[in-house]
Structure formats: C-alpha cells, structure tokens
Amino acid sequence: MAGRNIWGLKRLHLQMPSKRSNSEAIFRRWASTSSQVHENCKASLLKKLNAKIHEESDNVCIYRVPAKLQQVEAEAYNPSIVSIGPYHRGDQHLKEMEKVKLKFFHRVFKSRQEGEVKLDTVISSVEELEPKARSCYADDIKLSRDEFVEMMTIDGCFILQLLREVGGRCSSPSLTQRWMLPALRRDLIKLENQLPMLVLHKLSELIDDSSRCEYSTLSLQDLALMFFKPLLQRDSDMNAAGATTTMNAPKEEIRTCHFLDLFRSSILPEIQDQDRKRQVRMIQSVTELKEAGVIFKKSQSERALDVRSKGRVLKIPPLHIDDHKGTLFRNVVAFEQCHKNCKPDATAYLFFFDGLVNSADDVEILHYKGIVHHSLGSNKEAANLVNKLCREVDWDGEESYLHKVVCEDIDDYFMSTRAKLRARLVHYYFSNWVVGISTVAGLSALYLTLIQTGCSVADTLEHMQNYSFWYYLSVSFSLLFSRPSTPPDQEDSNEE
Structure with missing residues (x-):
C-alpha cells in the first residue's frame, strides 16, 4: 500500500508541470480574447458614436403609433x-x-x-x-x-x-x-x-x-x-x-x-390654464353616483369633451358609440401621448368616462338621460368598448381640466355624510323596484303595528284609571294560583 501511495504521488508530481502549462495557456488565451473583445467593442461604439443620428425636430407632429x-x-x-x-x-x-x-x-x-x-x-x-x-x-x-x-x-x-x-x-x-x-x-x-x-x-x-x-x-x-x-x-x-x-x-x-x-x-372645451390642477382621484361609476344623489344631465354644449358640474349636478355632452368610434378617440389619444406640446385632455376625458361606465347598468342610466347613444348589440358591448379605450394608455392626472368636476364638486359631495347615508339606503333597500316595494311594505306594516300597539296601550291606560296599580298587580299574582275556568259549551256537555 505504501508503495502504491508513493507511486501515486510521483505520478501527481510528474503531472503538475503539464497542468500548470495548460493553465498558463488558458490564461493567455483569455487575456488575448478579452483584449480583442475590448478593441472590437470600442470600434463598434466609436462607429455608432460618429454615425449620423436622425434628431427630432421641433416641428414634429406626425408620429408612428407606439x-x-x-x-x-x-x-x-x-x-x-x-x-x-x-x-x-x-x-x-x-x-x-x-x-x-x-x-x-x-x-x-x-x-x-x-x-x-x-x-x-x-x-x-x-x-x-x-x-x-x-x-x-x-x-x-x-x-x-x-x-x-x-x-x-x-x-x-x-x-x-x-x-x-x-x-x-x-x-x-x-x-x-x-x-x-x-x-x-x-x-x-x-x-x-x-x-x-x-x-x-x-x-x-x-x-x-x-x-x-x-x-x-x-x-x-x-x-x-x-x-x-x-x-x-x-x-x-x-x-x-x-x-x-x-x-x-x-x-x-x-x-x-x-x-x-x-x-x-x-x-375640446375652452380651458384656462388656471383651471388645470392635478387630479389625484378618479370618478366613481354612474350607479354609485346616482345612489349618492348625483344628478346627470345632458349638456347642450357643441364640444364633445365639455364636461361641467355644479354641486351634485353633472352635465355631460351626448356621446354616440359605434363600431368605429374607438378609431377616432384612439388616434386622438395616441397624438396626445406622442406630441410634447399637447395637453392630454382627450386622455383625461376617456379615463373620466371609463370610471363612469363600469357595467351595462351604467350605460343604461346614461342612455335614458340622453347622454349615451350606441348602435351596438347590447349595453354590455358598449361598456366593454369604453373600458377598452384606456387599455395600455398612461396618464398621471397632471394638469387635468376635469379636476374641478371630479375632485372639487362630485367627489366632495360623494364623500359627504348625507351622500354616504343616502347611498347605503338606496343600495341596500331601494336597489330595484322589487326590493323597493318590499322595503315600503315592511315600513308600512311596521307603521301600522306601531299605531295598533299605541291604540291598545291607550285603551289599557284608560281602564287602569278606575283602580290602583296595586290592585292589578295582586290580580295578576292571583291568576297564578286560581283554577282555570271551564268554557260554557263544555259545562253544558258535562251536564248532559
């Protein structure tokens, strides 16, 4: 065993120089390759640096859509x-x-x-x-x-x-x-x-x-x-x-x-620069706003984006939705996203409408108010089209012309105690005509029950005036030990 170990050590000692030489060759190859990569990278970057790059002019206004x-x-x-x-x-x-x-x-x-x-x-x-x-x-x-x-x-x-x-x-x-x-x-x-x-x-x-x-x-x-x-x-x-x-x-x-x-x-509406502020909150859906008491009205303005509000009254110009309406708004928004000299007003309007319309019920409410008209198959398709318009669109709410409408008027009213209480009552007890009828019927029954109870108490108090309270109390206790009386019809049958 000792001889084998010695022979193994000798072999390892003999192989050491060859391994050392291989390592040195690998290092020299790596150094040579690294130097070549550096030179190639430098030459390529210098070529790109000296190449003529198309710089965007201040006149640019026609873009490729992102x-x-x-x-x-x-x-x-x-x-x-x-x-x-x-x-x-x-x-x-x-x-x-x-x-x-x-x-x-x-x-x-x-x-x-x-x-x-x-x-x-x-x-x-x-x-x-x-x-x-x-x-x-x-x-x-x-x-x-x-x-x-x-x-x-x-x-x-x-x-x-x-x-x-x-x-x-x-x-x-x-x-x-x-x-x-x-x-x-x-x-x-x-x-x-x-x-x-x-x-x-x-x-x-x-x-x-x-x-x-x-x-x-x-x-x-x-x-x-x-x-x-x-x-x-x-x-x-x-x-x-x-x-x-x-x-x-x-x-x-x-x-x-x-x-x-x-x-x-x-x-676009006529907007003054001082009317623009950061819009940190989004608008609630039509259903939620209606439950809170917000009144929707059709605006007579000729400008499609001229949304106005006063207190809890929200005036919106009519919007006609069809299969090609998305083409118009998508290109306007794309222009606002690309053009640096353009305020994102149409983008703000689309996010505003996207917040209003969350379901087919929202479209139905706006339709009956004369605000939304569509030629699609159903209200759900119209809602899906509106919600899809804001997909992949970035908007941070900077300098929004809808700040007063969303934050100062509608949102302030929506967050008030009166609006919250009204919204809860409408949502839980008057959400539709069936629930509303049940609620009214229950309240009517409760009201009649209270009247009947009050009349009974009044009659009882009138009879109690003839005797003292202790008399009625002693009679009540005596009923516990008294023998129950037999009905008259049963007494006649027993006699027979």
Whole structure:
C-alpha cells in the first residue's frame, strides 16, 4: 500500500508541470480574447458614436403609433383604403385607391393649358416647403426630394378636391362612391395618415376652384370640420367657424398641425390654464353616483369633451358609440401621448368616462338621460368598448381640466355624510323596484303595528284609571294560583 501511495504521488508530481502549462495557456488565451473583445467593442461604439443620428425636430407632429397601443387594436391606426403621406405609401391593400387619387389630381388641373402654368407654380411652392414638411414627421423619411414633393402634391390635391366635392358641393359629379366616404373620413383622421397643414394651406391658396364650387368662400378648416362632422354624430349643427380658435385666424397663421389636431381642437372645451390642477382621484361609476344623489344631465354644449358640474349636478355632452368610434378617440389619444406640446385632455376625458361606465347598468342610466347613444348589440358591448379605450394608455392626472368636476364638486359631495347615508339606503333597500316595494311594505306594516300597539296601550291606560296599580298587580299574582275556568259549551256537555 505504501508503495502504491508513493507511486501515486510521483505520478501527481510528474503531472503538475503539464497542468500548470495548460493553465498558463488558458490564461493567455483569455487575456488575448478579452483584449480583442475590448478593441472590437470600442470600434463598434466609436462607429455608432460618429454615425449620423436622425434628431427630432421641433416641428414634429406626425408620429408612428407606439407599439403598446398597436397591440390593443392595430386596425384603429392603420388606413383601410387610402394612404396619405409616407408612412403607409406603397402598402399592397391601398394601391387600388392610388388610381382614384390620380383622378382627383387630374380634376384639379383639368384645363391642360392652364394646368401646366398652375402645376408649375404648385410644384415650386411645395418644393420650397419640402424641408419644413419633411421635418413634421418623426421618422426619417427614405424618399428623395422629387418623390417627396410629388407625394405631397398628389395627396394634397386629392384631399382638397375631396373636401370641396363633399363639403363644398362642387357642381361636377363626385368621384367617390357612397361606401367610400365613411372609410375615407376614418382614414384621414388617423395619426399615421396625416399631411402637414402648412402644405394643405399653401395648396388651398394656389388652387382656385371658385368656378366649380358654390361655397368657395369657406376656409380649409371649415371644409375639413364639415367633412369630419359625421364622425361625432352631433345632434345640433356644429358651428365650424367657432369650433376652434384657428377659424378666425388669418390664413398665414396656422395653429393646428394637421387634420387630427384640428379635429381634436374642435371637441375640446375652452380651458384656462388656471383651471388645470392635478387630479389625484378618479370618478366613481354612474350607479354609485346616482345612489349618492348625483344628478346627470345632458349638456347642450357643441364640444364633445365639455364636461361641467355644479354641486351634485353633472352635465355631460351626448356621446354616440359605434363600431368605429374607438378609431377616432384612439388616434386622438395616441397624438396626445406622442406630441410634447399637447395637453392630454382627450386622455383625461376617456379615463373620466371609463370610471363612469363600469357595467351595462351604467350605460343604461346614461342612455335614458340622453347622454349615451350606441348602435351596438347590447349595453354590455358598449361598456366593454369604453373600458377598452384606456387599455395600455398612461396618464398621471397632471394638469387635468376635469379636476374641478371630479375632485372639487362630485367627489366632495360623494364623500359627504348625507351622500354616504343616502347611498347605503338606496343600495341596500331601494336597489330595484322589487326590493323597493318590499322595503315600503315592511315600513308600512311596521307603521301600522306601531299605531295598533299605541291604540291598545291607550285603551289599557284608560281602564287602569278606575283602580290602583296595586290592585292589578295582586290580580295578576292571583291568576297564578286560581283554577282555570271551564268554557260554557263544555259545562253544558258535562251536564248532559
């Protein structure tokens, strides 16, 4: 055994140098690899550092919709029949509409002799606007200058001619079929499918179509709001000239970025900066507020987001919900989420409505008040649609224009002792007509029982006045030891 141990030690001693050399080789290889990785990483980072990065301009107002919003409802942001601008240019399912756009473009420059002169002026003007128009898009547009100018010209002429045929009632027959108009309205309001308003204003000034249109005096904003008016399905005629502050502004002063921004401005209430505060609490559901005594009224305001309150009275403009209403609000919210110069007012409104509507019962209450109208299969589907609009949308309540409505009026009343007591009574004893009838019947029975008991006590007290209290007390004790009396009918039977 000792010999084996000695031999094993010798073998281990002989193997030690080889293992040491292997370790040294591994270390040298690791050091060489580490140095190579360092150099490669340094070279790659220097290349990225020196590369030209597309910096976002201050003019950016047309964005790609964030991926997290696309995951909820991608169809709400992608155009269905027509492409406007560079983001969806060349999409396979939109190529058929390119022929229609060329027909509109041809109608704008119908006279060949005049068209050449007019087209030359239009191209020169759009070419001057090309750098500023390109800077309106958040993504780096991979189009040459010629391609970009051509795209802006054709798309802009298509939009202007469409507005004049639909809103301006041109004498020439329309090039659009009836089924196209609803889809075109939804496509032209989508965030990724916008043209800068500065391009449309310039084209509108250059293209004079007064000989073929009855209402050529209408401004571009007026025509656009008339075109998009059916999207809100308002009960009263919208005053396009007063819908937004841009209507009375001179043409050279452009305050809206594109059609989506213009439409958003037309539905917002007139808000002062001092009216904005942080909204730390959310609104309760319609059912809870009604149980507490909040009164819902239909507002007559023409602006869809003009929600007002006074004490426990909440006034809300009517809202029409259909299968495509989500498209409108989703794109407005996406614009507010991306645009740094935009207050999240539509986002605040959606969170407000999302808090109001938690169930089909809430939709039913608002429907009977004339506030909510929908063309869906059931009230539950309408509630699900409203609740889905806020999914994946971030909002921290900063500078909310609904602070007074939610926190100062409705919430203060809802948290009062009177409102809490009323809410408990309504919730537990008058939640529906069956429970209400049972509660009223129980209270009536209790009331009658109390009256009967009071009358009995009054009669008893009247008889007790003839004798003293000790007399009735002694009689009561004597009944314990007295023999019970036999009824008269039993005495007759015993005698027989």
